[in-house]
Amino acid sequence: MLDRHDRAARGARLRLIAIGVVTAAAVAAGSVALVNGLSDDGKNTTPNAAPASTAPVSPGPVSSPSPSATRTLTPNTAKPAHLPKPTGQKDGASIGFPRYGYGPMAAAVYHLDELSMLDDDMVRRQLTVITAKGSEDSIDKAVSEVRKLREQVGLPPSGGTPAGLTITTNVDAAQAWALNDDGSVITVWMHYSRTATLPKGGPDDNPLKDQLANMILQWEDGDWKITADPKWVAKKGDPMPYNPDSPVSAKDGWLVVIRD
Structure with missing residues (x-):
């Protein structure tokens, strides 16, 4: 027989899967978005090409491919992006990413994975560590949205993960x-899946797949910090759809990522 905590955890999981889970990028930006094709600003996320004024982060194996290579190079056949490890942790957030190369991409990937979506105290502590100066208001907004999500899934407004x-x-x-x-401000787009599971409940039979998240990072005080500055958010661009076997995806800059 399930005890009270197990029943609450299972119920929360089922409700989370039913309504969609808030993306960590949306939490970081201080706004809730159901991961159902809507962006964090409420607009449809049908991807468009990134603005011509943007420049790819270096190094990038798909930079200026030859016409013949463009026809065959895909994310699956191109050299993957090996993401450097952070050098430390503080209040549940990874810190210490390189300034150049795949440093900002690594920071975004780790933050997307680590940011709490249901623990309002934890997400405040995490974002306090990794939020850029001038974007502190987004922390309170993020905490508020996490509390709203908790209520949506039948939990008390404040508390830890079930x-x-x-x-x-x-x-x-x-x-x-x-x-x-x-290159001190970087927009990172990520293609990801998300799974919610219980130790006694087996694998998730309805995981979120083919999701897109955006995170804008600013180099500050020797590390990459999340910024919600409107002037950068307005320039974040939209990627082409990701397909691991598509030359178009490779040309657009999509890279398979591997954590070193």
Whole structure:
């Protein structure tokens, strides 16, 4: 017989899967978005090409391919992006990512995976560590939205993740573009799946798949921090649809990501 905590955790899991789970990127930006094809600003997320003014983060194996290579190069056949590990952890958030190369992409992937979607105290502590100066208002908004999500799934407004409930994010591809001339502000798009499971409940039979999340990062005080500055959000762009076997996806900058 399930005890009270198990029943609450199982019920929360089922409701989470039913309504869709808030993406960590939306939490970081301080707004809720059901992952059902809507972006964090409420607009349809039918992808469009990134603005011509953006520049791909270096290094990038798909930069300026030859015409013949473009026909055959796909994310699956191109060299994958090996993401560097963070050098530390603080209050549940990874810190210490390299300034150049795949540093910003790694920061976005780790943050998407780690940010709590149901523990309002945890997400406040995490975002306090990894939010850029000038974007502090987004922390209070994120906490508020996490509390709203808790209420939507039948939990008290404030508290921890239900006992036994785990939510796992798997980012399989990403692309990153500089939003300014010196590359200190980067928009990172991620293609991911998300699974909610209980230790006694078996695998998730309805995981979220083929999801897109965006995170904008700013180099500050020796690390990559999440920014919600409207001037950068307005320039974040939209990627082409991700297909691991598509030359178009490779040309657009999508890379298979591997955590080193």
